Amino acid sequence: xxxxxxxxxxxxxxxxxxxxxxxSAPHLVNAETRTRVLAVAENLGYRPNRAARALTTGRTHxxxxxxxxxxxxxxxxxxxxxQAHARARDYHVFVADTDEDPQVEEELIQxxxxxxxxxxxxxxxxxNRAIERLRADVPFVVVNRRVKGMPTILMDVGQGARLAIEHxxxxxxxxxxxxxxxxxxxxxGEMREAAAAMDGVDLxxxxxxxxxxxxxxxxxxEVIASGxxxxxxxxxxxxxxxxxxLYERGVxxxxxxxxxxxxxxxxxxxxxxKLTTVAMPTAAAGRMAVDLLLQSVxxxxxxxxxxxxxxxxxRESTAERRV
Amino acid sequence: xxxxxxxxxxxxxxxxxxxxxxxSAPHLVNAETRTRVLAVAENLGYRPNRAARALTTGRTHxxxxxxxxxxxxxxxxxxxxxQAHARARDYHVFVADTDEDPQVEEELIQxxxxxxxxxxxxxxxxxNRAIERLRADVPFVVVNRRVKGMPTILMDVGQGARLAIEHxxxxxxxxxxxxxxxxxxxxxGEMREAAAAMDGVDLxxxxxxxxxxxxxxxxxxEVIASGxxxxxxxxxxxxxxxxxxLYERGVxxxxxxxxxxxxxxxxxxxxxxKLTTVAMPTAAAGRMAVDLLLQSVxxxxxxxxxxxxxxxxxRESTAERRV
DNA sequence: ATGTTTCATGCAACCGGTTGCAGCCTCTGG
DNA sequence: CCAGAGGCTGCAACCGGTTGCATGAAACAT
Numbered sequence: 001x002x003x004x005x006x007x008x009x010x011x012x013x014x015x016x017x018x019x020x021x022x023x024s025a026p027h028l029v030n031a032e033t034r035t036r037v038l039a040v041a042e043n044l045g046y047r048p049n050r051a052a053r054a055l056t057t058g059r060t061h062x063x064x065x066x067x068x069x070x071x072x073x074x075x076x077x078x079x080x081x082x083q084a085h086a087r088a089r090d091y092h093v094f095v096a097d098t099d100e101d102p103q104v105e106e107e108l109i110q111x112x113x114x115x116x117x118x119x120x121x122x123x124x125x126x127x128n129r130a131i132e133r134l135r136a137d138v139p140f141v142v143v144n145r146r147v148k149g150m151p152t153i154l155m156d157v158g159q160g161a162r163l164a165i166e167h168x169x170x171x172x173x174x175x176x177x178x179x180x181x182x183x184x185x186x187x188x189g190e191m192r193e194a195a196a197a198m199d200g201v202d203l204x205x206x207x208x209x210x211x212x213x214x215x216x217x218x219x220x221x222e223v224i225a226s227g228x229x230x231x232x233x234x235x236x237x238x239x240x241x242x243x244x245x246l247y248e249r250g251v252x253x254x255x256x257x258x259x260x261x262x263x264x265x266x267x268x269x270x271x272x273x274k275l276t277t278v279a280m281p282t283a284a285a286g287r288m289a290v291d292l293l294l295q296s297v298x299x300x301x302x303x304x305x306x307x308x309x310x311x312x313x314x315r316e317s318t319a320e321r322r323v
Numbered sequence: 324x325x326x327x328x329x330x331x332x333x334x335x336x337x338x339x340x341x342x343x344x345x346x347s348a349p350h351l352v353n354a355e356t357r358t359r360v361l362a363v364a365e366n367l368g369y370r371p372n373r374a375a376r377a378l379t380t381g382r383t384h385x386x387x388x389x390x391x392x393x394x395x396x397x398x399x400x401x402x403x404x405x406q407a408h409a410r411a412r413d414y415h416v417f418v419a420d421t422d423e424d425p426q427v428e429e430e431l432i433q434x435x436x437x438x439x440x441x442x443x444x445x446x447x448x449x450x451n452r453a454i455e456r457l458r459a460d461v462p463f464v465v466v467n468r469r470v471k472g473m474p475t476i477l478m479d480v481g482q483g484a485r486l487a488i489e490h491x492x493x494x495x496x497x498x499x500x501x502x503x504x505x506x507x508x509x510x511x512g513e514m515r516e517a518a519a520a521m522d523g524v525d526l527x528x529x530x531x532x533x534x535x536x537x538x539x540x541x542x543x544x545e546v547i548a549s550g551x552x553x554x555x556x557x558x559x560x561x562x563x564x565x566x567x568x569l570y571e572r573g574v575x576x577x578x579x580x581x582x583x584x585x586x587x588x589x590x591x592x593x594x595x596x597k598l599t600t601v602a603m604p605t606a607a608a609g610r611m612a613v614d615l616l617l618q619s620v621x622x623x624x625x626x627x628x629x630x631x632x633x634x635x636x637x638r639e640s641t642a643e644r645r646v
Numbered sequence: 647a648t649g650t651t652t653c654a655t656g657c658a659a660c661c662g663g664t665t666g667c668a669g670c671c672t673c674t675g676g
Numbered sequence: 677c678c679a680g681a682g683g684c685t686g687c688a689a690c691c692g693g694t695t696g697c698a699t700g701a702a703a704c705a706t
Contacts, residue, residue, distance in 0.1 A: 002436075002437075002460065004691090004692055004693085005692060005693060006692080006693095014655075014656090015655065015656050015657075016656095016692090016693080016694095017655075017656065017657080017658095017693095017694075017695075018654085018655060018656080019693095020692095020693065020694060020695085021654095021655090021694090021695090023693095024693090024694075024695095025694095025695095028653090028654075028655090029654070029655080030653080030654055030655085033654080033655085047433065047434070047436070047437060048437075048692085048693075049437045049691095049692055049693065050434075050437060050438055050693095051374040051377055051378065051383065051437065051438055051692085051693095052378055052661090052691075052692035052693040052694090053692080053693055053694075054374055054661090054693090055374065055375055055378065055660090055661040055662065055663090055691095055692080055693070055694085056660070056661045056692095056693065056694045056695075057661090057693090057694070057695095058661085060374065062417075062438075069403070070399045070402050070403040070406070071399045071400055071403050071589075073396065073399075073589065075399075076393045076394045076396075076398075076399050077394055079393050079418070079420075080392075080393040080394050080420050083393070083418065083419060083420055084420060084422070087419070087431075092417050092419070092434070092435065092438065093417065093418065093419075094385075094415050094416065094417055094418075095402070095406065095416065095417075095418035096406060096410070096415070096416075097402075097403050097406055097407060099407070108410075110370065111370070111373075111415070112415065113325075113370070114325075114370060114372045114373060114374065114662095115373055115374055115385075115415065137325065213592075213593060237593075240593045241593075244593075244595070247595075266394075266396065266590060267589060267590035267593050267594075269536075270536060270560075270563045270564075270567075270590050270593075270594060271590075271593060271594060271595070272567070272570075272594070272595055327661090327662055327663085328662060328663060329662080329663095337685075337686090338685065338686050338687080339662090339663080339664095339686095340663095340664075340665075340685075340686065340687080340688095341684085341685060341686080342663095343662095343663065343664060343665085344664090344665090344684095344685090347663090347664075347665095348664095348665095351683090351684075351685095352684070352685080353683080353684060353685085356684080356685085371662085371663075372661095372662055372663065373663095374662085374663095375661075375662035375663040375664090375691090376662080376663055376664075377663090377691090378661095378662080378663070378664085378690090378691040378692065378693090379662095379663065379664045379665075379690070379691045380663090380664070380691090381691085437692095
């Protein structure tokens with residue numbers, strides 16, 4: 001079939017180990033020999049078989065990336081960045097979608113362990129206990145979830161929430177609704193905590209809500225009833241759904257009510273009004289997660305915690321409170 | 324580290340080959356022995372190493388999925404479906420993004436070949452010649468591009484374009500603008516061809532345009548100048564950008580101009596007005612592509628061509644021509 | 647001239663499985 | 677009672693690389 005290391009060895013009149021070293025430890029082989037071997041290899045179209053190499057080195061040069069839902073617009077930028085960054089370090093990445101199912105997630109990790117050097121868990125649905133158990137099999141990095149003693153990348157939504165609420169109060173809004181997310185969501189808890197700690201805000205918490213457009217649509221009536229003039233939604237999808245729901249009920253955004261989302265997904269930029277939102281550093285998170293993972297693969301588990309700043313992107317869905 | 328086949332063999336008092344057969348050819352081993360071995364394996368937490376297995380069987384049970392841009396909302400549903408379908412068949416999938424760069428695409432395929440049983444090429448930027456050359460190394464399935472003699476999944480955008488234009492003419496529009504895509508795009512060509520073949524249409528072709536919101540924004544003035552009252556855009560992003568551009572110039576959609584997109588991305592559903600669009604069967608394409616690939620891996624290259632129907636989703640961006 | 651490094655290469659075992667072949671045992675039929 | 681068949685298991689080679697160790701030659705120091 002395709003050329004192997006022995007073919008190259010035979011064709012260039014050296015032992016296989018020399019060919020091997022030509023690729024994996026070039027400084028150990030004479031310059032002349034090396035160029036000859038390389039020429040022959042090139043000629044034969046030889047490429048080292050990474051899977052075979054993994055067998056002895058213990059390094060597959062593959063990473064696993066597990067997300068809850070590839071279709072959720074929050075993830076693609078992260079996947080893209082992680083994948084590109086990994087490739088630059090000569091790693092390939094398996095991407096898998098768990099359909100939000102912890103069972104699937106666990107099985108996936110188990111079958112993946114032998115094929116990867118590490119796994120990136122993004123917004124995992126797995127229990128902390130399960131994660132603790134699996135970490136014996138393969139190094140992890142967890143994104144957007146706090147698991148103690150484990151390398152973690154967090155996006156500081158608490159800070160983002162503060163930014164958003166400051167922005168709203170600066171525009172004159174005092175009664176502010178926080179649309180929380182699904183029950184167990186870590187980000188939702190962070191947002192609530194940050195919001196509750198702020199002075200001069202008349203906070204009303206509505207939810208839990210489904211983290212989707214539907215969730216936003218469904219809560220519109222409640223928002224109106226609450227008398228809030230400023231809203232911070234769990235994410236952009238909820239914000240967009242809410243705006244739609246308010247619109248249907250004759251409430252204008254940002255004329256009557258100001259709405260801030262979270263995530264900065266593409267749809268928010270395309271929507272009308274363009275969404276003011278807390279931008280999550282998803283691409284940066286993807287890159288850092290890869291770095292952290294590779295580092296923890298090399299040096300053993302380093303329970304580093306990296307927190308990334310979020311930023312507020314002011315667009316058109318927020319305005320001064322009407323007097 | 325983790326248990327190997329030899330650990331299991333030793334612990335259960337049989338030869339490694341028996342353990343091997345317990346997993347890969349259970350009917351060859353005595354029922355009693357089998358249950359014992361399985362129990363020991365379970366107990367030791369043994370899982371076969373797929374990479375090692377691949378070495379002798381020649382089957383990695385991995386697939387490669389290469390797309391131009393993960394962030395393009397057209398792809399995630401396809402990736403998600405392909406990945407889920409592959410997993411159901413006990414295959415894992417590498418996902419890689421080429422950043423629209425043919426060079427990257429080629430290198431990617433080359434390093435991937437040894438690690439996968441086949442590669443899914445979605446909207447490849449590679450030249451036909453390059454694809455022909457690489458097919459010797461690994462089986463391919465190509466999605467949304469015509470490469471002769473190669474297994475292919477096509478989404479019938481020509482038919483979709485016809486549907487869209489019929490819809491527009493039925494609404495009374497006669498002068499219709501087609502916003503074409505990037506120069507070399509196969510889909511763009513199909514759309515143009517289909518549109519040109521239709522009777523009773525006063526067709527004006529504008530473009531090429533960048534396949535993005537910007538592309539749509541930039542062509543808005545031209546659309547107005549053309550006098551068209553119906554528009555078929557290269558894709559949803561272009562359609563959304565166009566609507567924005569028209570809006571800025573005081574032209575209302577669908578009041579003054581009707582706009583149809585292509586792809587049915589999520590943003591189109593969230594946008595206002597909700598986009599009328601040609602729905603691409605991306606998830607189905609992902610699944611079929613995997614099936615076709617696995618089949619061509621098993622039976623050798625079968626140059627099948629599968630064409631999937633598209634459908635028109637009528638929402639709010641199209642209306643009767645104003646008299 | 648001799649002893650010591652240094653450099654380059656070969657040898658062979660090993661990574662974790664798979665598989666063709668052979669041998670043993672038991673069962674069956676004549 | 678024996679030959680043949682079939683079922684199960686062990687042996688050992690092999691997949692495509694890597695790597696510690698040994699060897700030999702050349703370069704250097706004394």
